[in-house]
Amino acid sequence: MTRMSRHSEGPQPLPDHVRPYLRELVGRTRRICGADLVSVLAVGSLALGDYRPGRSDVDVTVVVEPSVSGAVLRGLAETLAHPRLPCPAAGLELVVYDRDFAGRASGRAGYLLDLNTGPLLTGRASFDPVPSPAFWYVIDRSVAHQAGRALFGRAAGEVIAPPAAADLLTAVRASVREHGEGEGHLADNRVLNGCRSVLFCRTGRWTAKRAAGRAIAATEPGFRPVVEAALAGFERPRAEAVDLPAAEVGNFLAWVRGRVDEAARAVGR
Numbered sequence: 560m561t562r563m564s565r566h567s568e569g570p571q572p573l574p575d576h577v578r579p580y581l582r583e584l585v586g587r588t589r590r591i592c593g594a595d596l597v598s599v600l601a602v603g604s605l606a607l608g609d610y611r612p613g614r615s616d617v618d619v620t621v622v623v624e625p626s627v628s629g630a631v632l633r634g635l636a637e638t639l640a641h642p643r644l645p646c647p648a649a650g651l652e653l654v655v656y657d658r659d660f661a662g663r664a665s666g667r668a669g670y671l672l673d674l675n676t677g678p679l680l681t682g683r684a685s686f687d688p689v690p691s692p693a694f695w696y697v698i699d700r701s702v703a704h705q706a707g708r709a710l711f712g713r714a715a716g717e718v719i720a721p722p723a724a725a726d727l728l729t730a731v732r733a734s735v736r737e738h739g740e741g742e743g744h745l746a747d748n749r750v751l752n753g754c755r756s757v758l759f760c761r762t763g764r765w766t767a768k769r770a771a772g773r774a775i776a777a778t779e780p781g782f783r784p785v786v787e788a789a790l791a792g793f794e795r796p797r798a799e800a801v802d803l804p805a806a807e808v809g810n811f812l813a814w815v816r817g818r819v820d821e822a823a824r825a826v827g828r
Contacts, residue, residue, distance in 0.1 A: 571608040580647050585711050591635045597622040597658050598712035602699060606706040609767030613796030616650045620703050622718045625657040632672045636684040641676040649797050650677025661719050666726030668696040679797055694733035697722050702765045728823040731756050735819050739812045746803040747792035750785060753815035760822035782811050
């Protein structure tokens with residue numbers, strides 16, 4: 560039976576317009592994977608309670624047995640692709656790992672399938688993790704271990720191992736560099752990801768973007784205007800995003816890089 564009880568959802572319910580989609584996604588995943596399916600987990604903004612209609616993607620991690628076949632993975636990608644399964648969010652970002660890989664700490668991408676699909680995403684189904692930048696997946700597994708919501712099967716903390724501290728900070732540094740370059744990323748998202756990276760380095764826990772932005776605005780008055788502008792922008796749908804002053808964004812992200820580098824050096828000692 561699909562597990563979407565209040566307990567598995569955590570302190571905040573999943574958004575109403577996403578729940579039927581997730582039920583159908585779980586049902587199709589169960590039919591395709593059969594006995595090889597271990598867990599289906601809601602991760603990302605759904606797990607951290609920061610999902611924004613028109614802005615956020617639906618992020619899902621699937622864990623399967625190592626015996627799963629390539630044909631099953633290709634079938635899963637086909638049956639979950641938008642518009643065959645219409646996505647009510649900006650997009651679906653779904654990653655499949657085998658149980659053995661997911662259950663050990665790793666700094667690699669390591670996926671069996673990485674599926675991006677939806678109204679605002681360029682469709683992509685990758686079955687080879689080697690060319691992919693590993694940092695996205697390392698951070699996502701860290702968030703999943705901490706906060707992932709079980710939609711089916713075993714709990715996130717039981718099947719997703721947390722990355723080692725050094726690997727995780729390497730991934731955070733790479734993420735900050737990626738957002739510093741800015742290509743393909745909205746300005747408000749770049750700023751709020753920076754806030755979340757700094758807060759993670761301070762606390763060792765992942766926080767929703769808006770909560771991280773409010774925390775950094777409160778403790779760093781020099782950057783309060785650009786962070787508050789990012790918070791306001793984040794309330795708008797992705798299609799209505801507005802630019803932020805490039806110089807202020809650049810200065811803030813340079814400061815973020817410094818804080819993350821300090822944390823990485825401290826772990827390396």
